Amino acid sequence: MTGTHLMIVHPRYIGPILTGHKLVEARLGRDRRAPYNHVRPGDKVYIKPTSMAVTAHAIVERVDQYEDLEPIDIEKLHELYEDRVLGGDDFWLAKADAKYATLITLSKVRPLTNPNQVPAELLVPSRNAWRVLDRGSLRKAA
Numbered sequence: 001m002t003g004t005h006l007m008i009v010h011p012r013y014i015g016p017i018l019t020g021h022k023l024v025e026a027r028l029g030r031d032r033r034a035p036y037n038h039v040r041p042g043d044k045v046y047i048k049p050t051s052m053a054v055t056a057h058a059i060v061e062r063v064d065q066y067e068d069l070e071p072i073d074i075e076k077l078h079e080l081y082e083d084r085v086l087g088g089d090d091f092w093l094a095k096a097d098a099k100y101a102t103l104i105t106l107s108k109v110r111p112l113t114n115p116n117q118v119p120a121e122l123l124v125p126s127r128n129a130w131r132v133l134d135r136g137s138l139r140k141a142a
Contacts, residue, residue: 003043004133005035006122011049016086017109018056024084024105026091027130028074028098032067034130036102039063045106046118054118061107071096077103 007025009017016022027035039045039060047056066073078092081103085091095101112118122131 003038003040004119004122005039005043005045006048006054006118006131006133007035007045008048008050008129008131011052013086014047014049014055017047017058017106018111020109022084022086024081024103026077026081026085026087026095026101026103028069028077028095028101030097030099032100034128034132035063035104036065036100038130038132039102039104045104046112046122047109054112054115054123056109056111057117058106058109060104062105064101064103064105066101066103067099069099069101074098074101077101 009025013022029036041060041062043060045058045060046054047058048054066077069077074092074096078087078089082088082092084105085103119133122133
């Protein structure tokens with residue numbers, strides 16, 4: 001069974017995501033919030049820039065997860081993934097205290113042509129930057 005997700009991104013990333021320059025979405029944090037352990041290859045992800053409508057959708061191609069991270073590990077992830085994450089030095093520096101990382105490779109990214117195909121449960125107002133649709137109900141996430 002595939003999952004359905006809503007990924008909220010900074011508006012500056014939607015162009016690089018749609019053009020295929022930003023191939024990996026990085027979510028790093030101090031706890032195990034979604035998408036950590038909630039996203040799998042084959043899942044569908046709707047992509048919504050902050051304060052805008054859902055703009056695109058994609059399929060999860062690959063998920064790499066890391067835990068018990070130290071600052072040196074974040075530096076290594078920066079070196080390994082930056083060319084696909086496009087976060088910049090400030091992003092990685094701000095995440096230096098993260099203990100968990102989920103790096104999601106997206107494929108088949110397409111502009112959203114029909115806004116009605118986005119499950120309404122994913123659009124419920126929330127401060128969560130990653131939302132998971134679970135059997136018709138929204139799980140509280142990142």
